Amino acid sequence: MxxxxxxxxxxxxxxxxxxxxxxxxxxxxxxxxxxxxxxxxxxxxxxxxxxxxxxxxxxSFKIRGAYNLLSRMRKNVVAASAGNHSQGVALASSLLGLKSLVVMPQFASPVKVAATQEYGAEVILYGESFDEATDRAKKIAAETGAVFAHAFDNPYIxxxxxxxxxxxxxxxxxxxxxxxxxxxxxxxxxxxxxxxxxxxxxxxxxxxxxxxxxxxxxxxxxxxxxxxxxxxxxxxxxxxxxxxxxxxxxxxxxxxxxxxxxxxxxxxxxxxxxxxxxxxxxxxxxxxxxxxxxxxxxxxxxxxxxxxxxNVDMTLLSQIIEKNLLEKGREFVISFIVNNTPSEMKKAIELFSEMKLNIEELHTELFGEDIGVGKQKIRARLKIYGNDDLSKIRARFDSYGFRIVELRGAKF
The missing domain is CATH 3.40.50.1100 (Rossmann fold)
Structure with missing residues (x-):
């Protein structure tokens, strides 16, 4: 080369x-x-x-390839990406004083779109896939005379x-x-x-x-x-x-x-x-x-x-954290039916405290196919701080007379 x-x-x-x-x-x-x-x-x-x-x-690693290409071409650049390549191209262009335009799929992560713009690139949202965005970017590059920076099909990259x-x-x-x-x-x-x-x-x-x-x-x-x-x-x-x-x-x-x-x-x-x-x-x-x-x-x-x-989307990361906490038995989600009285809610809260279960989320429902007249459903996401395994926790809920209708957590 x-x-x-x-x-x-x-x-x-x-x-x-x-x-x-x-x-x-x-x-x-x-x-x-x-x-x-x-x-x-x-x-x-x-x-x-x-x-x-x-x-x-x-x-990400993408700045390496983008800068190696653009520093040699010294021309304005068009690229297509769903995320990291766009940010690498935008940053490399900015460092070299070049203009960059990046075509991203319409459903690209808003966080990655914003980051690409913050590095100085113009962003066009087009198509539903990387391939559609790439076709559009190639067309723009041909029309404007800019370098098309392919994400991987390029020796400099x-x-x-x-x-x-x-x-x-x-x-x-x-x-x-x-x-x-x-x-x-x-x-x-x-x-x-x-x-x-x-x-x-x-x-x-x-x-x-x-x-x-x-x-x-x-x-x-x-x-x-x-x-x-x-x-x-x-x-x-x-x-x-x-x-x-x-x-x-x-x-x-x-x-x-x-x-x-x-x-x-x-x-x-x-x-x-x-x-x-x-x-x-x-x-x-x-x-x-x-x-x-x-x-x-x-x-x-x-x-x-x-x-x-x-470069992970924070919403996705939070979902992954919650999913793994549930699967590893560190948290669990439980729904159970109790009488619709203040004393029953108090009894449920006392049980949580007794078993060292921290309330991460809690809400109640009065209407539903599995909720009888005079009853309420309590749904809670609970973090486990004690040493009891989850089977013992379930037994304690049963002993209180709470009718469990939902239980999520891999180790139950």
Missing amino acids: TKGTSPDYSDGITSKDVEEAYEVVKPVIKNTPLERSGSISELSGANVFLKLENLQRAG IAGQGTIGVEILDQMDDFDSIIIPVGGGGLISGISTYLRGKGYKGKIIGVESEKAASMQESLKKGVPVKLESVATIADGIAIKSPSQLTVNICKKYVDSVVTVSDDEISSAMFTLLERGKIVSEPAGAAGVAALISGKIDVKGSNVVALISGG
Whole structure:
């Protein structure tokens, strides 16, 4: 690849391209930490080190590729993205004094739309998918003469993302495998190209959402496969089809691609937050999800797992926290029928206190098919502070004569 020219899509990239990209991006990016995680190591049976790109500027690795491309093109830019790529392009453009326009799907996260605008980009909401937004962005770029910055199908973008590999080898030269989230494949293509070019012999493993496993299917066929839908909470890796370029690179350098469920991603995010104090977006936690769910056999080995970003919608994060608190038996939701008298409500509150159950939410209903005349339904979300297991808590409710009609919490 030559400075100032259009990328040559036929030749892919080399480790030298990644090294050159690192010299370009190094002044503007953070050299993010690579830290051992005791909790993830314990849960996976491996010695796990987390590369924390959630601490990168704009909240993800995307600034690396965007800045590497735009610093060479020096032209105004148009991009399409549902989230992180848009923020990376907007920030890179701002740093270089360029104008940026980003086309985002109509239902993109309002938080990510606002963040993209705050970094200086003009945002157009168009279409219902990344593909529709991409088609619109390409048309605008052609009409205006701007550079179209594809999220992954571009050698400069791939080389920029690969600079993470430069830092990892500098931070740790003895690891048996590296686990990388996969969407369109630009990130894993860049890192794997650099590592293999430097003689790395360990395993390089990609992780996709099981609802968006386009790279896994493409590697089976040897050509890009386009999925019908990609309905997953991991919007950062919800890509219907990789490119021929990224498929070719992954065929050459990547050992395998595994998939994880939304529930496994949700659990990994909760674990990272609670045990590691690490805020990860769903896509960023895919690698950790694969480790702690046992999708990858790495017991007893040194493993690097990439947390690729931390741009998570707060509403989604709160849902994930509540879901995991319920599933892990730390909170539970209960509805029960009592007489519609003040003394019955008092008795219920006294029971909560006696059993060290903190009221997180409580409301009552007087009307419903399961509520008789003179009765009321109390519905409460309760946090457990005592040592009683949930079966004992249920027995105590029964002993008070409360008729339970709803009980949610995985350990009941």
